[in-house]
Amino acid sequence: MLSLSLGDFKNAAERLAPYIRKTPLLDLEIAKGQTVSCKLENLQVSGSFKVRGALNTVLTLSEEQLKRGLVTASGGNHGMGVAYAGALTNTPTTIYLPENTPASKVAKLKKLTPDVIVSGPVWDDANALALKDRDANGKTYIHPFADETVIQGQGTIALEVLEAAPHLDTLLVAIGGGGLISGVAYAAKLINPNIRIIGIEATGAPTLHDSLKAGELVTLDAINTRAGTLAPRRSETPNFEIISKNVDQIVLVEDDMMEDAAKWLWESAGIAVELSAAAAIAALQHNLIPSDTGNTGVIICGAGTDGIPK
Known part of the structure; x- marks a missing residue:
């Protein structure tokens, strides 16, 4: 497995600081008495955390x-x-x-x-x-998710989230190839080994879910989701190893759940996202996340118009 230190992630953060946005953390009430802290990477300079x-x-x-x-x-x-x-x-x-x-x-x-x-x-x-x-x-x-420096860059999100909200007990992270959750989980666990990391994949593209279940990397026969940014048929060894060690659970959400969550984000907070960015909200709204997660953070990973009425 890649051997990274907290200093590696901090160096990446310093390298990136002049060129990217330190995106806000916004508290949103998902349901009565249930508030989550949302890291708005949809406001990043390129429209996503990538x-x-x-x-x-x-x-x-x-x-x-x-x-x-x-x-x-x-x-x-x-x-x-x-x-x-x-x-x-x-x-x-x-x-x-x-x-x-x-x-x-x-x-x-x-x-x-x-x-x-x-x-x-x-x-x-x-x-x-x-x-x-x-x-x-x-x-x-430039590999989108299996490169060490890519993983370091994505992990800078965890540094920002836990600096702004050190009280968080759980982070929810959407999974495509696994670069985002690899970086976030690795960095977050270095900061707080007790934090819980839960990944969310599309039911039609359960690449890492099925790989963890099998105990090895698997290649999906087909992809069946409209969330294209969550849809590689196969991840890579560095991501699989990091996720195996640092991610506590992966849950699956349907496309229509993500679409409803994207609409909710737009209607309730004016946040315009693509389907993948609504995956974690969808999992919360459909009670797929354990009830004992405590203070919870969500990464809203990319901008889009999937929640805006056509």
Whole structure:
């Protein structure tokens, strides 16, 4: 397993500080007598937490690595983070996206880099093309969740959350490939070994849930969720190992639960999110989280319009 110290996460936070937002922590009443602290990463510079890991990685690259150009595959949010980092460092950037990426995200990405390729049904297919591009053209590949510096960057969220709310007993974190929960869980447990970390996945993409159940990484046969940013068919060994050690439980939510939660966030607080960002709220609203979690924090991981009436 990756061996990281609290100092690694603090160094990442210092590296990122000039370029990203220290997003607010907002207390929301989910139900009568039940308030949760929501970390609003939907307000981050790129629209999601992903810029933390992507930019932390790019800022640690050598001049020679940058000269080769950047390439990655993304469901949209990581691509925005890498494109933002490429623009910041004047580095040519190529983004591969799966066909289930919302058109609005494709359009936003093309404003940052003209080299955006949409191909393949799911992220894993787009990623294969990104790796092929890396091998053929020598570009520097930025993995969206299995890179050590990406994980360090995502973990800076835990530092901010627990600085603002040291009383929290539980953190709820949505899971796609596992980069966010790997970083958050690792850093949070270094700060408070007793904090409970609960992951939330889409029922139609239970990548880590099924891997933990099997005791090894599994590759899903198919993806069946509209939450594209929660939908790789397979995670990677570093994430699996960190999650196995530091995550206490993973629960599954249906797409319609996330959609209802996204609508609730918009109607009750004017928070515009994508489905994945509403996953933790959905789990709370449907009583899928144990009742003894105490003071609870939630990471609202990305902006979107899924909760806004069409």
